[in-house]
Amino acid sequence: MPSPPNPSDSNESLRSAPRDELVFAHLTDPHLTRPDPVNGADLANKRILGYLSWRRRRHAIHRSDIIEALVTDLHAQTPDHIAVTGDLTQIGLPGECRDARTWLENLGPSAKISVVPGNHDQYVDAPWKETLGLWYDYMASDAGSASNELFPSIRVRGPVAFIGVSSVYPCPPLLATGRVGKTQREALEKVLRETSDRGLCRVVLIHHPPVPDSYKWRKRLEDARETCAILRSAGADLVLHGHTHRLMLNELESETGNLPVFGLSSASAGDHEFERRARYFLYRVSRDDHGIGITWSSRVFDPESAEFRMESDWRSISQIARALRADQG
Numbered sequence: 001m002p003s004p005p006n007p008s009d010s011n012e013s014l015r016s017a018p019r020d021e022l023v024f025a026h027l028t029d030p031h032l033t034r035p036d037p038v039n040g041a042d043l044a045n046k047r048i049l050g051y052l053s054w055r056r057r058r059h060a061i062h063r064s065d066i067i068e069a070l071v072t073d074l075h076a077q078t079p080d081h082i083a084v085t086g087d088l089t090q091i092g093l094p095g096e097c098r099d100a101r102t103w104l105e106n107l108g109p110s111a112k113i114s115v116v117p118g119n120h121d122q123y124v125d126a127p128w129k130e131t132l133g134l135w136y137d138y139m140a141s142d143a144g145s146a147s148n149e150l151f152p153s154i155r156v157r158g159p160v161a162f163i164g165v166s167s168v169y170p171c172p173p174l175l176a177t178g179r180v181g182k183t184q185r186e187a188l189e190k191v192l193r194e195t196s197d198r199g200l201c202r203v204v205l206i207h208h209p210p211v212p213d214s215y216k217w218r219k220r221l222e223d224a225r226e227t228c229a230i231l232r233s234a235g236a237d238l239v240l241h242g243h244t245h246r247l248m249l250n251e252l253e254s255e256t257g258n259l260p261v262f263g264l265s266s267a268s269a270g271d272h273e274f275e276r277r278a279r280y281f282l283y284r285v286s287r288d289d290h291g292i293g294i295t296w297s298s299r300v301f302d303p304e305s306a307e308f309r310m311e312s313d314w315r316s317i318s319q320i321a322r323a324l325r326a327d328q329g
């Protein structure tokens with residue numbers, strides 16, 4: 001496994017000296033913060049529902065010992081980069097966002113970690129600087145990139161372009177829907193085509209699953225069809241998402257071949273159901289004269305040892321896709 005980049009490397013130096021292999025990890029929905037203590041003003045909106053849900057049920061599902069075990073295991077694997085697809089918090093309170101910032105700093109430097117927000121991180125309209133803005137350097141595009149807005153973000157590391165898409169907005173009570181929006185979709189199409197022209201492996205990070213009808217109506221991506229139309233026409237190499245708190249392995253047919261769309265269980269879930277057990281994935285991307293190759297490995301929480309262990313050894317993405325098609329056939 002290649003050695004991790006020097007944390008003191010600037011984004012610029014990482015871009016100007018691309019390597020032909022990169023190993024990165026994907027984790028999602030750690031829900032690692034506690035909204036306590038809260039006051040009445042904090043909950044004088046939709047947050048009261050999320051807070052009660054956390055008190056009633058979610059606090060027992062998302063365990064700090066599991067996310068700590070994951071980070072220990074992740075550091076031992078020494079990936080070059082880490083992708084986090086949102087829901088670091090419970091109800092997006094400023095105190096939670098500060099705690100999540102501290103957690104990110106302990107996980108690694110912002111040059112080495114790419115974050116997109118989840119719906120719990122933007123639960124209601126809240127002052128940007130006191131909430132999501134605290135994670136800016138973990139979300140922002142490389143200096144000098146063509147993107148004018150925060151999202152879609154473009155972060156190039158070796159042969160990989162991490163393309164961050166925000167699907168979150170303060171949705172109405174009792175919903176957990178997402179939306180990419182027309183402006184961001186149009187920018188996404190340009191970014192996908194531009195990074196393709198540069199021969200980069202395009203890894204799209206988004207919180208909500210973008211495959212239409214793949215998840216509950218109440219929690220769906222509202223413009224999944226329009227977003228998928230762009231992924232199909234402009235192409236990508238991999239789409240990684242969270243939100244569902246369960247394994248979801250899908251494929252989209254695109255102009256450039258079958259596109260894997262992989263979702264993960266929560267990184268902190270103390271759930272024994274197979275699809276919901278805490279896990280993270282590792283991806284190895286290599287680029288040579290024949291093109292781009294992606295292999296994949298999975299690590300899962302073992303309740304008996306209270307440690308993460310290998311669940312699936314390195315396999316090519318195309319092998320998984322074939323197995324997936326056989327399952328669905």
Ligand SMILES: [Fe+2]
Pocket residue numbers: 029031087118120243244245
């Ligand atoms: Fe979540």
